[in-house]
Amino acid sequence: MSELTLERGLAAFRAEIDAPTAAFFSSCVHCGVCAQSCPFYLETGDPKYTPILKLEPLRLIWEAEFTLWGRIKGLLGLQEKVTDAMLAEWEELLYDSCSMCGRCSMVCPVGNDLAYMIRKSREGMVQAGHAPEGLINASIRAVTTGSPMGLQWKTLAVQIKHVEASTGLEVPVDKTGAEYLVMLSSMEVINFPEYLEAITKIFDHAGVTWTLSTQCFEATNAGIQIGNKDIAAQLVERVVAAAETLKVSKVISPECGHAFTAIRWEGPNLIGRPYPFRVFHIVEVLDELRATGRIQTEGKEDDRLSMHDPCNLARKSGVIQQQRNLIDLVAEDFVDMNEHGRFQWCCGAGGGVSSNERAEELKMAAFKRKKAQIEEVAPERMVTMCATCRTQLEEGLEEYNMDIPVIGLTEMIADHLVEKPRAAAEHDAEA
Amino acid sequence: MSGAMGFLLWVKGPMFNIALAIFAIGLIARLVEIFLLGRAPNYAEPRAGEWGPGLRTMLSRTIADPGTFKRAPFNVVVGWVWHIGFLIALLLFIPHIELFKGVLGLYWPGLPNPVVDLVTAVTLITLLATLVHRLWHPVKRRISTTEDYLVWTIVFMVVLTGYLAYHRLVEPYPLALGMHILSAELMLIMLPFTKLTHIFTAFIARWYNGAAFGRKGVQS
Amino acid sequence: MSGLDQIPVTIESSASCSARSRDFGNAPAVLNQIRDALERLVSSGEETCIDLNAMPFGPGDLERLTELLGTGEAEASVEALGPTRIRETGIPGVWLVDYLNAEGQRLTLHVEIATVPQILRPQPQDLACAIERLDARLTRLRDPAHSPLSS
Amino acid sequence: MANLKTPDKTLGEGLREIGLSRRGFLKFCAATASMMALPPNLVPAIAAALEQARRPSVIWLSFQECTGCTESLTRSHSPSVENLILDLVSLDYHHTLQAAAGEAAEEARLQAMEANRGQYLVIVDGSIPGPDANPGYSTVAGHSNYDILMETVEHAAAVIAVGTCAAFGGLPQAKPNPTGAMSVMDLVHDKPVINVSGCPPIPMVITGVLAHYLTFGRLPELDAYRRPMAFYGQSIHDRCYRRPFYDKGLFAESFDDAGAKLGWCLYRLGCKGPTTYNACATMRWNSGTSWPVESGHPCLGCSEPGFWDDAGFYEPVSVPIGVTSKTLIEGAAVGAVAGAGIAALARKAKKEAVANRQPVTIDELEQKL
Structure with a gap:
């Protein structure tokens, strides 16, 4: 029976090295500025969490096998080797203390995209058998049950019934030819059922045709978080198959950061072909509806609101202005954090850290950076658009006894929809 | 022939050729190593092109974002000062321009010697500051390798010997000049095989970074 | 041969010939050196001699220096191994001593800071035999057989 | 005799x-x-x-x-x-x-x-x-x-x-x-x-x-x-009356430019004064009349060992001897070959790693729990 070995790990590291990786490692001057962008270092003060240090195994393989000098050093017996013990030591650095937020990639003076290389390093770690237990479990559940939390359609079916009862609207399921296929995340289904109700209302209000798929409802991708292409590709294939079955032209990624990265940016490359449909984050879709006048809102929230940009959505996907357009529609007193958008700070839970139980302490330490940011602008409530971020914010704020509720942006929009202009809106749209 | 003049003629002649050849071999090898690796095709629908954002990042990374400046002002300011000082001394000192003219055939106007002299003194001080920072700052101390100290030493030696030679503080002068040229040659030899490569590859790295983010609609 | 007159010749005005009426800034340094020496002369009587030949003068520097020093009242000449011309400058106690060879070419040029330049003073060894020499002449004067006078 | x-x-x-x-x-x-x-x-x-x-x-x-x-x-x-x-x-x-x-x-x-x-x-x-x-x-x-x-x-x-x-x-x-x-x-x-x-x-x-x-x-x-x-004991450069122009960065760039006429430093015209030790600047030639730099010509460095084999009388002191961009180009060519060699090795290893890649399976992951 096959097993994960160091050799397979080294081969996977090797296979990941490309021109950008080589350019990045060639350029690092050990200035340490990346540490100043990493919440895990800043909030623990432990220099081993310096981002570039986390990449040492990948760098060693690059140096030994991809450079002239490394080859010469190898012949002289001077080249350091990557060992199983080293990878075991680095497991904490590559998983527990990195949310792949990509902030270091934005500040590195020589332009190294460190998050890109963390993602690559995890490929090697999985093949070498050095992934954290929490992420292994999530991956196994995702592949075997379709959801990293083991959630099944029947649970969702119950939710759908509730939504239909409370709104009096139909939640379309398996509707071939709808414009949008709506994907969900298990966390939303369990923790934030308001989301499904909100989009049901908004799409009804805007006259959008959409559907859920019983074949696949889960957009999150444990394979991306653990860092394995095989699992990630399997999970993406399920989404693609569902979309192709229902012949939709657009797929909507839910309020979840890494799910968007998985199906929007990595998906086509994992399956090795372009999609026959386009992928949008729900925030992008809502902003598009707003821009074309298909969302009519009334009333505004009058308390002081601030917003947390999910890393995967803002810095790593360029969705930054859209959520601000939407919040301006429904909030009177919105204040941005000092560093937001592409320079926002991670909540600390991304990149699989939240699925990695043993990283709990580090995760809460990293949150202190976000907490400080929140304290700076002192909002009464926080708005965000990622279920993982939202959970982390809620847990973190509670941990520090800060009475600041966190709400999803989509729900907030749904709460302000104009009640009866539906016929008119449809009329406008048709006109 | 031996002695200081013999040493100077050796570093100006055979040694310079050796250093230049190793530099050219190493640098081109490194660049070929990088570019021949290529990138996997990207099937994800792009939000924007790669070239524009890539080129912009090549320049924009020179200036730190305000947050980083606030958190690492020493890195940013001292890094800037010594890099600019080094470049001014390297590119705008008239004897150096004559060297470029002699080897490459390219030349440009220079700065008056006292200006370069002042800049060199500032560069030396800031270089010392970077060493102190490297030894003192926990992150820098943790990630520093022998190579970092070796590279620091050679860069410092290049500037220091240049300063000593200009002020003729070492006698005889051919020895002072020879030591300066030799230091520069050692730096040239080390360049393609150490982090000094960033002089060239940082711009490639920045392009890839800018292109990757730019493709996703973010100016990095 | 006819090719020679095809070479273009331009005659530039004397204004662009820079060696005239321009100095390279070395005179003030020497003047300061002279000033220090004068102070020593006044306070302790110590005399100083500066060899201007050893100065890295540029064209015009020497002229500038002598111009700044000016001309004094005393002038002397010594005929020994060619002429030596001694000239007091406008600064009392500062002398220019110009050693020339028989063809009038300069051997060396000194600035002497002294009450009287060394070369004008009788030499101690000469002074020692001065009385002897004068006595010889007196003897000759008393003994008419040895006239006419000659040395 | x-x-x-x-x-x-x-x-x-x-x-x-x-x-x-x-x-x-x-x-x-x-x-x-x-x-x-x-x-x-x-x-x-x-x-x-x-x-x-x-x-x-x-x-x-x-x-x-x-x-x-x-x-x-x-x-x-x-x-x-x-x-x-x-x-x-x-x-x-x-x-x-x-x-x-x-x-x-x-x-x-x-x-x-x-x-x-x-x-x-x-x-x-x-x-x-x-x-x-x-x-x-x-x-x-x-x-x-x-x-x-x-x-x-x-x-x-x-x-x-x-x-x-x-x-x-x-x-x-x-x-x-x-x-x-x-x-x-x-x-x-x-x-x-x-x-x-x-x-x-x-x-x-x-x-x-x-x-x-x-x-x-x-x-x-x-x-x-x-x-x-x-x-x-001292270099021509240290005793040169044109030294102040070097210090100010004022150089003649050809034998007949304004700088040459103004008597500026001859460094760029190949003056070997900085590396040459002799007394020309003070003793001068022809009975103290002048010396090469005063006559507007750079010092050739004739009193130094190897002066004939230095870079050339009109090459500045900082110019290397016998080095041209040819060295760079030849080095670059060798480097390109070496780099291509290393890259080929690396690409081969990478290709093998991809070709022999075993997909990670659930069973394999489970073993690690």
């Missing part, structure tokens, strides 16, 4: 005998001090020493040379003092100047050597084909330069190598050095050797060194290249 034995009379007595007054002697000493580049306050000491000095015997050997050094010396323009110095030595053998010829000339040399055994000075101009070179490149009376040199210096008090050829090999030693030329100090190891380099040396420097020997009876303080510190 008849009297081959060093006379017993002192220099002071000799000068007095030819009717020089004490003032004349003082003047002679002042001129000698200036010539030796010594400060005027040493004149009394020089006078006292010269008073007691004795006339040495000098043998002048000329090897692979152009007679420029002799020309420099004999055509110097303040003959009275330098002639006095030369008159005060007993020049017992000199190819160009001696009246005797053929065997009589060689006999004079041997006689002088015998008569002044252990006390005579040997002056050499020109380089010497070394012991391993073909001796036929330069012979005198059928004897190789090497043999004559070694024979003559054997009982000498000291050797003065006059001119860059004798001091450092000079022009004959320039690449590819067909005659296997060597300098005096390459060959003479057991006698004091003083180098008076320059192509030619400043005449006053040649006589200055003789005067020093004459005055103090010993050799002057020497630098690392065995040159008298008094003349070679």
Whole structure:
């Protein structure tokens, strides 16, 4: 029976090295500025969490096998080797203390995209058998049950019934030819059922045709978080198959950061072909509806609101202005954090850290950076658009006894929809 | 022939050729190593092109974002000062321009010697500051390798010997000049095989970074 | 041969010939050196001699220096191994001593800071035999057989 | 040249005998001090020493040379003092100047050597084909330069190598050095050797060194290249009246530009002043009239070893020797091949890693729990 070995790990590291990786490692001057962008270092003060240090195994393989000098050093017996013990030591650095937020990639003076290389390093770690237990479990559940939390359609079916009862609207399921296929995340289904109700209302209000798929409802991708292409590709294939079955032209990624990265940016490359449909984050879709006048809102929230940009959505996907357009529609007193958008700070839970139980302490330490940011602008409530971020914010704020509720942006929009202009809106749209 | 003049003629002649050849071999090898690796095709629908954002990042990374400046002002300011000082001394000192003219055939106007002299003194001080920072700052101390100290030493030696030679503080002068040229040659030899490569590859790295983010609609 | 007159010749005005009426800034340094020496002369009587030949003068520097020093009242000449011309400058106690060879070419040029330049003073060894020499002449004067006078 | 034995009379007595007054002697000493580049306050000491000095015997050997050094010396323009110095030595053998010829000339040399055994000075101009070179490149009376040199210096008090050829090999030693030329100090190891380099040396420097020997009876303080510190202690650049322009960064860029006319620094025109140690800037040439830099021409560095093989007379000091962009291009070509080789190896390994890649399965992951 096959097993994960160091050799397979080294081969996977090797296979990941490309021109950008080589350019990045060639350029690092050990200035340490990346540490100043990493919440895990800043909030623990432990220099081993310096981002570039986390990449040492990948760098060693690059140096030994991809450079002239490394080859010469190898012949002289001077080249350091990557060992199983080293990878075991680095497991904490590559998983527990990195949310792949990509902030270091934005500040590195020589332009190294460190998050890109963390993602690559995890490929090697999985093949070498050095992934954290929490992420292994999530991956196994995702592949075997379709959801990293083991959630099944029947649970969702119950939710759908509730939504239909409370709104009096139909939640379309398996509707071939709808414009949008709506994907969900298990966390939303369990923790934030308001989301499904909100989009049901908004799409009804805007006259959008959409559907859920019983074949696949889960957009999150444990394979991306653990860092394995095989699992990630399997999970993406399920989404693609569902979309192709229902012949939709657009797929909507839910309020979840890494799910968007998985199906929007990595998906086509994992399956090795372009999609026959386009992928949008729900925030992008809502902003598009707003821009074309298909969302009519009334009333505004009058308390002081601030917003947390999910890393995967803002810095790593360029969705930054859209959520601000939407919040301006429904909030009177919105204040941005000092560093937001592409320079926002991670909540600390991304990149699989939240699925990695043993990283709990580090995760809460990293949150202190976000907490400080929140304290700076002192909002009464926080708005965000990622279920993982939202959970982390809620847990973190509670941990520090800060009475600041966190709400999803989509729900907030749904709460302000104009009640009866539906016929008119449809009329406008048709006109 | 031996002695200081013999040493100077050796570093100006055979040694310079050796250093230049190793530099050219190493640098081109490194660049070929990088570019021949290529990138996997990207099937994800792009939000924007790669070239524009890539080129912009090549320049924009020179200036730190305000947050980083606030958190690492020493890195940013001292890094800037010594890099600019080094470049001014390297590119705008008239004897150096004559060297470029002699080897490459390219030349440009220079700065008056006292200006370069002042800049060199500032560069030396800031270089010392970077060493102190490297030894003192926990992150820098943790990630520093022998190579970092070796590279620091050679860069410092290049500037220091240049300063000593200009002020003729070492006698005889051919020895002072020879030591300066030799230091520069050692730096040239080390360049393609150490982090000094960033002089060239940082711009490639920045392009890839800018292109990757730019493709996703973010100016990095 | 006819090719020679095809070479273009331009005659530039004397204004662009820079060696005239321009100095390279070395005179003030020497003047300061002279000033220090004068102070020593006044306070302790110590005399100083500066060899201007050893100065890295540029064209015009020497002229500038002598111009700044000016001309004094005393002038002397010594005929020994060619002429030596001694000239007091406008600064009392500062002398220019110009050693020339028989063809009038300069051997060396000194600035002497002294009450009287060394070369004008009788030499101690000469002074020692001065009385002897004068006595010889007196003897000759008393003994008419040895006239006419000659040395 | 008849009297081959060093006379017993002192220099002071000799000068007095030819009717020089004490003032004349003082003047002679002042001129000698200036010539030796010594400060005027040493004149009394020089006078006292010269008073007691004795006339040495000098043998002048000329090897692979152009007679420029002799020309420099004999055509110097303040003959009275330098002639006095030369008159005060007993020049017992000199190819160009001696009246005797053929065997009589060689006999004079041997006689002088015998008569002044252990006390005579040997002056050499020109380089010497070394012991391993073909001796036929330069012979005198059928004897190789090497043999004559070694024979003559054997009982000498000291050797003065006059001119860059004798001091450092000079022009004959320039690449590819067909005659296997060597300098005096390459060959003479057991006698004091003083180098008076320059192509030619400043005449006053040649006589200055003789005067020093004459005055103090010993050799002057020497630098690392065995040159008298008094003349070679400072570089041309340090004593150059155009130095302030270098310091300000004002350079002539061609021989007829405004900078050249204003007398700016000649560094960019190839001046070797920074690396050249000589007394031109203060002693000047042609009886103190001018010197190369004053006449608007960069210093060639003629008093330094290897000056003929440096980058070129009109290449600035900072320009490397024999380096062109060709080196870069050739290096780049080799680098491209090396880089491609490494990249090919890496790509092959990478391809293999991809081809042999085993997909991660749930079972494999489960084993790790």
